[in-house]
Amino acid sequence: MQTLKARVEAISPLTEFVHKVLLKPQHDAEFSAGHYLQLVLGEKDKRAFSIASSPSRKQELELHIGASGADSYAMQALDHLREAHSNDADVDLEVGLGVSQVRPEQSRPLVLLAGGTGFSYVKSMADYLAEINYDQPVLFYWGVKEEAALYAKAEMEAWADGKTNFQFIPVVENASDDWTGHTGYVHQAVMKDIVSLEPYSVYMAGRFDMIGIVRDDFINHGAQRDFMFADAFAFIK
DSSP, rough: EEEEEEEEEEEEEESSSSEHHHHHHOOOOOOTOEEEEEEEEEEEEEEEEESSSTTOOOEEEEEEEEOOOOTOHHHHHHHHHHHHHTTOOOOEEEEEEOOOOOOOOGGOOOEEEEEEGGGHHHHHHHHHHTTTTTOOEEEEEESSSGOOOOOOTHHHHHHHOOOOEEEEEETTTTOOOOOOSEOOOHHHHHHHSOOOOOOOEEEEESOOOHHHHHHHHHHHTTTGGEEOOOOOGOOOO
């Protein structure tokens, strides 16, 4: 873990409820793709957020914060960041946390799965894998409730178009009649597309209750537990 101060460079809306935050650390940030950071509001008040940017961007950290409700965990963190931005003040960070970073040295086909703003966790991996010219298949599944929540759809389609072994598969739970892609639950789309997950490494992020279900269903679909990664595993049975 690295402790550092950072300036809040920008806060901008991605959707009605999701905001992109750009932080400029005073020193190069050291982390791996898939790590998270903690925003320190107080000695015993630290808020965890996945880092959306690639580790090659050591002088700019990108967060995607989904916040609604005046007293919510994320909204309080966003208000803290807004206040620091308004006052041109630094915020305190703890960077490089987590145990579910991408492991390209295993050289296996990958499933990157995100529910909602869990997107930021796997986006860091996707960008990094493109930078290192990862040569195994990479399937990026992003599940959302409504089509409007696919705030990075065009960006990820361009990512997939850049490599023949990359695929981006958005999945909409409550799809409109005009939607032509996958519908329903994101992990069920994975199991529909892939006969067996046995050869894949799986990285996933989303609500804890979702991740527990996905883990169990994927194991029943052939996934090997030793090649499944999610920081949520430390908090669920």
